[in-house]
Amino acid sequence: MKDAPLYLRPRVDPPLASLLGDVPFLHSLVDVLGSPLNVLLPEVVAENAERFRSVYRRHHLVGRVYFAHKANRSSALVRRLAACDPAGVGIDVASLEELRHALSCGFTGDRVMATGPKDREFLWLAARVGATVNLDSVGELELLAQLVRTYGLGRVDVLARLSGFESDTGHGGAGTRVLSRRSRFGTPLAEADELWAALERHQDAVALTGLAYHLDTTGLEEKARALERCVLAMDECRARGLAPRVVDIGGGFGVGYVAEAGEWERWTTALSEAVLGARPSLTWRGHGYGLRNEGGTVRGAAALYPAHRPVAGPGYLDQLLSRTAPVLGRPPATLLLEHLNDLYVEPGRALVDQCGLSLARVLDVRPMDGDPTRHLVRLGMNAGDVSLEEHGVLVDPVLLPRGDSRDAAPDDGPVGVHLVGNLCLEADLITRRLVFLPRLPRAGDLLAFVNTAGYVSDFHAHHAQRQPVARTVAVTEEGGARHWCLDEDYWPLTHPQGVPS
Ligand SMILES: *Cc1c(COP(=O)(O)O)cnc(C)c1O
Numbered sequence: 070m071k072d073a074p075l076y077l078r079p080r081v082d083p084p085l086a087s088l089l090g091d092v093p094f095l096h097s098l099v100d101v102l103g104s105p106l107n108v109l110l111p112e113v114v115a116e117n118a119e120r121f122r123s124v125y126r127r128h129h130l131v132g133r134v135y136f137a138h139k140a141n142r143s144s145a146l147v148r149r150l151a152a153c154d155p156a157g158v159g160i161d162v163a164s165l166e167e168l169r170h171a172l173s174c175g176f177t178g179d180r181v182m183a184t185g186p187k188d189r190e191f192l193w194l195a196a197r198v199g200a201t202v203n204l205d206s207v208g209e210l211e212l213l214a215q216l217v218r219t220y221g222l223g224r225v226d227v228l229a230r231l232s233g234f235e236s237d238t239g240h241g242g243a244g245t246r247v248l249s250r251r252s253r254f255g256t257p258l259a260e261a262d263e264l265w266a267a268l269e270r271h272q273d274a275v276a277l278t279g280l281a282y283h284l285d286t287t288g289l290e291e292k293a294r295a296l297e298r299c300v301l302a303m304d305e306c307r308a309r310g311l312a313p314r315v316v317d318i319g320g321g322f323g324v325g326y327v328a329e330a331g332e333w334e335r336w337t338t339a340l341s342e343a344v345l346g347a348r349p350s351l352t353w354r355g356h357g358y359g360l361r362n363e364g365g366t367v368r369g370a371a372a373l374y375p376a377h378r379p380v381a382g383p384g385y386l387d388q389l390l391s392r393t394a395p396v397l398g399r400p401p402a403t404l405l406l407e408h409l410n411d412l413y414v415e416p417g418r419a420l421v422d423q424c425g426l427s428l429a430r431v432l433d434v435r436p437m438d439g440d441p442t443r444h445l446v447r448l449g450m451n452a453g454d455v456s457l458e459e460h461g462v463l464v465d466p467v468l469l470p471r472g473d474s475r476d477a478a479p480d481d482g483p484v485g486v487h488l489v490g491n492l493c494l495e496a497d498l499i500t501r502r503l504v505f506l507p508r509l510p511r512a513g514d515l516l517a518f519v520n521t522a523g524y525v526s527d528f529h530a531h532h533a534q535r536q537p538v539a540r541t542v543a544v545t546e547e548g549g550a551r552h553w554c555l556d557e558d559y560w561p562l563t564h565p566q567g568v569p570s
Pocket residue numbers: 137139140161184185283319320321322323415416417418419
């Protein structure tokens with residue numbers, strides 16, 4: 070008997086849906102540029118930035134939205150963001166090459182924030198162009214100050230990144246101490262005194278403009294606590310004569326990948342049942358995504374991105390700013406306003422939500438040995454090209470058949486398939502999940518993986534076996550006509566009449 074289809078259909082907003090509906094266009098792109106292929110919509114990244122900005126306005130807050138560049142390597146997206154309001158949109162770079170790329174795409178140094186691990190060259194160029202340096206440690210501060218003095222660089226604006234937040238959530242002193250997650254980055258709050266002293270010592274070379282944190286979690290509670298703790302630490306700094314004015318709350322606003330909550334609940338429930346052996350496996354060789362059967366009970370934690378999210382992105386920021394903070398009992402937005410602090414955010418994934426898709430050609434389809442109800446679908450793509458597994462993102466690709474009208478085969482209908490890649494590796498599965506498609510694909514069809522611009526499309530791309538790395542194209546619309554160009558050829562300019570880019 071065939072498995073009943075357990076779909077995880079993607080959330081697709083209008084601009085991406087319209088692109089996805091233009092099946093002949095997408096086929097023609099892959100015919101020319103090969104499989105795999107990434108397709109980006111640069112206009113959407115600007116719309117997303119505007120959505121974050123509107124949350125600022127709603128709360129009467131000022132400060133910038135910094136795109137965390139590491140989420141995507143594209144030039145088109147960075148150039149489109151460079152064309153946004155300079156007062157509202159900046160970029161967060163985490164390496165020397167990202168910094169060079171941002172500058173070459175039109176960002177001036179004063180709109181750049183340097184984060185992540187930093188070597189001397191990265192620090193020098195950041196300081197040279199007037200970027201803000203988001204300091205990870207006292208050691209990094211000392212290295213920067215030394216470079217500034219040795220090479221006669223101007224005084225550098227710095228943020229101090231903090232970590233190891235803990236707080237007393239109870240009242241009257243007998244509360245539970247909640248420890249936030251450990252991070253390799255940032256100075257633990259417990260060592261803040263040493264940091265403030267170093268900042269005072271190096272005031273000739275650096276100016277502390279604010280405090281920062283980045284918590285890789287979806288937990289609103291934990292983030293609200295860290296935000297409140299930063300506001301309080303800002304007051305401590307001011308009492309010592311430092312003059313910070315910005316709280317930078319990092320990224321991690323999230324993206325909802327699966328459209329329907331019900332599908333996500335059904336699938337995750339079914340995974341537990343399958344792990345217990347109560348239903349046929351939903352994965353390659355019974356993989357449990359971190360869950361295991363211990364004597365009839367499911368144990369472990371699923372290492373999965375919460376693919377259906379009722380609130381994500383700008384909406385998540387709105388909730389974070391609106392909820393009552395635990396210690397001071399007021400919403401973070403009010404705290405920021407009362408303490409005269411600006412707000413910075415560094416969204417990566419959320420800023421490129423709905424900005425792109427990744428296409429793969431179906432190369433070969435055959436029934437699985439031992440289970441003719443399931444099929445193996447081999448794609449012109451590998452697990453590095455859409456690193457869904459790496460990020461625990463589970464969502465179905467969309468089938469884009471070749472040709473306008475297909476003759477439906479008699480047994481056409483939903484079918485479970487395993488998507489395998491183009492490498493000679495047993496582990497080269499696009500996803501370990503059994504994917505249900507509305508019908509069996511054929512060689513020549515395309516599968517479109519939707520909403521891949523955040524980390525999924527190029528973070529892990531590699532040249533193993535000399536297979537081609539996906540090319541990336543930017544698609545724009547003007548006067549009802551769709552244009553495309555290679556990512557590197559995109560500039561945020563309108564096209565001269567009638568001349569495609
Ligand atoms: C990765 C990262 C971000 C972006 O995180 P998202 O989850 O993509 O929003 C922001 N700030 C820092 C410091 C990061 O390392």
